[in-house]
Amino acid sequence: MKTKLVSAGLAVALGVGAGYVVNAFAQQKPEVLIGQRQGAMKLIGKYWGPLAGMMQGKVPYDATVAQRNAHYLEVLAEMPWDGFAESTKDSQEKNRALPAIWAEPAKFKEAADRLRTTTANLAKAKDEGSFKTAAGEVGKACGNCHDNFRSK
Amino acid sequence: MKTKLVSAGLAVALGVGAGYVVNAFAQQKPEVLIGQRQGAMKLIGKYWGPLAGMMQGKVPYDATVAQRNAHYLEVLAEMPWDGFAESTKDSQEKNRALPAIWAEPAKFKEAADRLRTTTANLAKAKDEGSFKTAAGEVGKACGNCHDNFRSK
Numbered sequence: 001m002k003t004k005l006v007s008a009g010l011a012v013a014l015g016v017g018a019g020y021v022v023n024a025f026a027q028q029k030p031e032v033l034i035g036q037r038q039g040a041m042k043l044i045g046k047y048w049g050p051l052a053g054m055m056q057g058k059v060p061y062d063a064t065v066a067q068r069n070a071h072y073l074e075v076l077a078e079m080p081w082d083g084f085a086e087s088t089k090d091s092q093e094k095n096r097a098l099p100a101i102w103a104e105p106a107k108f109k110e111a112a113d114r115l116r117t118t119t120a121n122l123a124k125a126k127d128e129g130s131f132k133t134a135a136g137e138v139g140k141a142c143g144n145c146h147d148n149f150r151s152k
Numbered sequence: 153m154k155t156k157l158v159s160a161g162l163a164v165a166l167g168v169g170a171g172y173v174v175n176a177f178a179q180q181k182p183e184v185l186i187g188q189r190q191g192a193m194k195l196i197g198k199y200w201g202p203l204a205g206m207m208q209g210k211v212p213y214d215a216t217v218a219q220r221n222a223h224y225l226e227v228l229a230e231m232p233w234d235g236f237a238e239s240t241k242d243s244q245e246k247n248r249a250l251p252a253i254w255a256e257p258a259k260f261k262e263a264a265d266r267l268r269t270t271t272a273n274l275a276k277a278k279d280e281g282s283f284k285t286a287a288g289e290v291g292k293a294c295g296n297c298h299d300n301f302r303s304k
Contacts, residue, residue: 035194036194036195036197036198038191039190039191039192039193039194039195040191040195041191042187042188042191043188043191043192043195043231045188046188046231071227072227072230072231075223075224075227078224079195079198079224
């Protein structure tokens, strides 16, 4: 089992390292990269949703959920970006990435870094007031990137 | 934009809380839960792959990648399980979950907890030797769960 598992792991491994750590792995297939980055976005949606509700007062503020989800979001905010490799630009795989991602890489990186920064700040929020302020900035970071780099 | 974003967030929010924090959100649609848990598994594969390669000596040990990925895995290992809600058992959505997940919930929880424990231990590994030992335990946790709860 171990051998089989490791082989599967290696097949998955090949695209990692396009982000912030340079290493020796070859390039992963575009459809795998797209699946991984969409997976990250789905999880960001999963853990952001309740916080958006709390921010708007539609559900009661729950410090335990808020802090747990904010921590998850901070970590998840590191994960989508190397999935936007140039190799995925013309993929037939269903996805909503706009060409602007590759036409304006500095602007895209800035938008990605904004999610990192705002989720890190959210994870530091210690009470309902600072949580709501910080969550507002996360929401704007999501919206800013989706407005510019995701199709409607 | 903010309002639109928040509404989208709320739509995503409704299934959260089936895990370890009880809260007031209603149940999410089965297909959304399946997409989220598959997203978590894809990301676990993404960050596990290079570590499996290092464990086997197929790629050189890189402490920076090893520690970063191990940290990611520890956090990701918290995320799939509430996606296996009973409501997803008979979903027509493409997935490989076996009925044993719901027939043997204690055994499934034990298998899930084993991934949590072994990835937490991996994140604590400080040198190549302890990394390889801990990675072996992670690999066995993956294999154990897939053997018993995922279709071939």
